[in-house]
Amino acid sequence: MRRPLSFSLVVVLSACAKGGGGETPQANHNLACPVTPKASMMSAIQAGEPQDPFAIRGKVLLNEDEAGIQSERTLNAGTELVVLTQPNCDLPGALSKQLEGDQNQRFRSWTLKSPTTLAKVSKLAEKDECVLGVADGSTAYTTEVxxxxxxxxxxxxxxxxxxxxxxxxxxxEKDVTIAIIDTGITLEHEDLKEALWINDGEIPGNGLDDDGNGYIDDVNGFNFAANTGSPKHVGTWSGRQHGTHVAGLAAAVRDNGVGISGIMGSGAKIMALNVFGENPGASVKNIANAIVYAADNGADVINMSLGGRGRSAAYESALAYAIKKGVTVFAAAGNASQKIGPENFASPASYSPGLSGMLSVASMDTVNMNLSRFSNYSSTEVELATYGSEDSVKRLGLLSTWIGGSFKLYDRIQGTSMASPVAAGAGGLAIRMLRARGYSPSPATIEGILQVSAQSLPQLLSYVVDGQSLNLRTLAEYIDKNYPVVTSSEKPIDPGAPQRTEKACAN
Ligand SMILES: [Ca+2]
Ligand SMILES: [Ca+2]
Ligand SMILES: [Ca+2]
Ligand SMILES: [Ca+2]
Structure with a gap:
């Protein structure tokens, strides 16, 4: 069940199969294609001239033929490209001197140290006498799991x-964008870097707001606390690990042979919005701005694994704005083991009952499907429960991505902060499934489907509306049964939220 990554061997090979004519090597720009060199060699022999069988002066192709025009495509730092070089070239240029691998090898690797665009890579390769072409690199794994x-x-x-x-x-084709409003994300993490959202209109590191969205150098998101373009975690405070863990639960890459699997481990992009910076607390101003940023820059889902006490009109208006612009919002119910609601208002979770298109999420233990010991609850105010711990009595959390460096790359923590991105990933799956069937679901529809398709568990009835517990099988089956593929060429429509009476029962 391996699905292609953004830079995957699968993609390159399928392009190869399509371009396999081989009669005109110049026209075949796919460097990974084994047909081209052979064909080229044949024509060279026939022409009786000594010729490098790889000498196809087409340069840089990075799967343009697969995805159409994409010279503006941004390539993240850490991306590995494969470069085809002249044999033993002693005129190293700007690109070839950065290559890894033995100089005798025709195919060498180039790991990007900073983000760049396909257009810039093309230009660099064009000017470099030693470089014949550049292709998407990827790692082939011995296991797909x-x-x-x-x-x-x-x-x-x-x-x-x-x-x-x-x-x-x-x-x-279109990925679902999940905005993680949190403590920042380890952008170079091996199981997250391929899933990062990229702001195509922004040129990294030039100190300019190229796309005019009001934020400078916001390539993968933004740091609202430090007012910088890098949403990576900063400082030395212990909470900085949080955002990376949350992001992995929602959308760590699935089936790449590395680490863990996010709930939406394929077809998702993570927009990293750091609202904490180096502070253990985040201001409502920064959070509200991050919500608006997500809505204005194409997020489909917002996850907020954070919370405080009391109401704020800033929160309310930002959340209403995001939902109106089509963003489904998930918020952690909180970890105080308390009943929340109008008398014990948890922000932002307690806005959820009043907003169709926003859900608050309580936490359950995987070990026995009970409410986690720490989880806030309310049978009228908390709209969904899912897993945020394996065993909260033993304080055993969920495994997800961690910041690395002197720390682990994967670790366990527990909380409603973990349950919320699990639900957000499920929201992403529902959006993806409905869009692929020709619909354009509103946040209210996504909330309704998540609630109606959830399993009702007797042990949760006192803690969550209707004891609703997320189950991905019943979610997918519900959509499959109730939303047939629309083949009309008309503009996709919102199918509307389902009626509560349709609710599925646990079995
Ligand atoms: Ca910008
Ligand atoms: Ca810029
Ligand atoms: Ca993985
Ligand atoms: Ca709601």
């Missing part, structure tokens, strides 16, 4: 395996 997915008990409890074939049954 994420090695630590077996340690993610919540994936089994959510029945993700039977859900995924239904979710991805219909092909669909």
């Amino acid at each position: 994420d090695p630590r997915a077996a340690q993610q008990a919540h994936l089994q409890r959510l029945e993700i395996e039977p859900a995924l074939p239904l979710v991805y049954a219909a092909p669909f």
Whole structure:
């Protein structure tokens, strides 16, 4: 069930199969294609002239033929490209002197140290006498399974395996963008870097707001606390690990043979919005600005694994704005083991009952499907429960991505902060599935579907509306059954939120 990554061997090889004519090597720009060199060699022999069989002066191609015009495509730092060089070239240029690998090797690797665009790579390769072309690199893995997915008990409890074939049954190009409003994200993390949202209109590191959205150098998101273009975690405070963990639960890359699996581990992009900076607390101003940024820059889902006490009109208006612009919002219910609601108002979770298109999320233990010991609750105010711990009595959390460096790359923590991105990933799956079927679901529709398709668990009835517990199989089956593929060429429509009476029962 391996799906292509953004830079995957699968993509390159499929391009190869399509371009396999081989009669005119100049026209075939795919460097990974084994047909081209052979064809080229044949014509060279026939012409009786000694010629480098790889000498196709087409340069830089990075799968343009697969995805159309994409010279503005941004390539993240850490991206690995494969460069085809002249044999033993002793005129190293700007690109070739940065290559890794033995100089005798024709194909060498180039890892980008800073983000750049495809157009810039093309220009660099064009000027470099030693470079014949550049292709998308990728790593081929000996296994297609994420090695630590077996340690993610919540994936089994959510029945993700039977859900995924239904979710991805219909092909669909556009990724779902999930904004993580949190403490920042380890952008170079091996299991997150390929899933980062990229602001195509922004040129990195030039000190300019190229796309005119009001934020300078916001390539993967923004740091609202420090007012910088890098949303990476900063400082030395312990909470800085939080955002990376949350992001991995929602959207760490699935089936890449590395680490864990996010709930939406394919077809998702993570927009990193750091509202904490180096502070253990985030201001409402920064959070409200981040919500508006997500809405204005194409997010489909917002996750807020954060909370405080009391109301703020800034929160309310920012949340209403985002939902109106089509963003479904998820918020952690909080970890005080308290009943929340109008008398004990938890911000932003307590806005959820009043907003169709926003859900607050309580936490459950995977070990027994009970409410986690720490989780806030309310049978009228908290709209969904899902896993945020494996065993909250033993303080055993969920495994997800961690910041690395002198710390682990994967670790366990627990909280409603973990349950919320699990639900946000499920929201992303529902959006993807409905869009692929020709619909344009509103946030209210997504909230309704998540609630109606949830399993009602008796042990949760006192804690969550209707005891609703997320289950990905029942979610995907519900959409499959109730939203047939629309083949009309008309503009996609919002199918509308389902009626509560349609609610599925647990079995
Ligand atoms: Ca900008
Ligand atoms: Ca810029
Ligand atoms: Ca993975
Ligand atoms: Ca709601």
